Amino acid sequence: MWYFYGGVGRIRKKKGGLRKVGTRTKMSRQLELYFELTLDRIHGPADLMRRFRIGRRMLQRDLKDLRDSGLIRVRYDHKKDDYVQAGDAIFDESASDRRREHLLRLYRIGTLITQLPVTSWHSIDRYEMGLREYADYLDYAKEDPENNPPEDYGDMYAFFVPDPPVFYDLKSAYHALFPSCSHRTRERDFREMRNAGFGIFYSRHYKTYIYLDPEES
Numbered sequence: 533m534w535y536f537y538g539g540v541g542r543i544r545k546k547k548g549g550l551r552k553v554g555t556r557t558k559m560s561r562q563l564e565l566y567f568e569l570t571l572d573r574i575h576g577p578a579d580l581m582r583r584f585r586i587g588r589r590m591l592q593r594d595l596k597d598l599r600d601s602g603l604i605r606v607r608y609d610h611k612k613d614d615y616v617q618a619g620d621a622i623f624d625e626s627a628s629d630r631r632r633e634h635l636l637r638l639y640r641i642g643t644l645i646t647q648l649p650v651t652s653w654h655s656i657d658r659y660e661m662g663l664r665e666y667a668d669y670l671d672y673a674k675e676d677p678e679n680n681p682p683e684d685y686g687d688m689y690a691f692f693v694p695d696p697p698v699f700y701d702l703k704s705a706y707h708a709l710f711p712s713c714s715h716r717t718r719e720r721d722f723r724e725m726r727n728a729g730f731g732i733f734y735s736r737h738y739k740t741y742i743y744l745d746p747e748e749s
Contacts (some may be wrong), residue, residue: 551570559641559728560727576613601638614660648732651742651743652697666689666692702742
């Protein structure tokens, strides 16, 4: 998924996620599985078991939790060797207290993964690259001011630097989805998203939370 750390020029993609596969928690595995099932691609059981390094029984338990949480309901199409969506998922109101707590949290964080507004990593990368190129130009221009007068700097900035990336108020977006949740719960949910390999973090440079488009990872 994503590997990142704050600052200009410091957001980088990394294949394989934030953790080694063997260290996945149940929650992070189910969140990754949920996102995988929302993508427009073939998801055969053999592929999913190999990717997540789990057996068929655990895969079935994970799919049941995703269904019972109300996130997604799938059925296996033998002819296509693919899990396909099979109507609306309904929360299991009969779940025991402990499982109910897990299912509620799974639903909440899964909803965040697909409904929080995202920022394109490519737009950040292009913007930061443009800033670096403009800084290099300034270093060169100041050594030859006769041929690079300061009044040209503004035009050259527009030439090198594209429009800045669009960021969103993720805290407000979170509480619009789940108004009864506390700030502490929000921070725990964002941390769980990161643990599952989703690029959501606070950037000290941009002074805002950023959620990188997971489909670009």
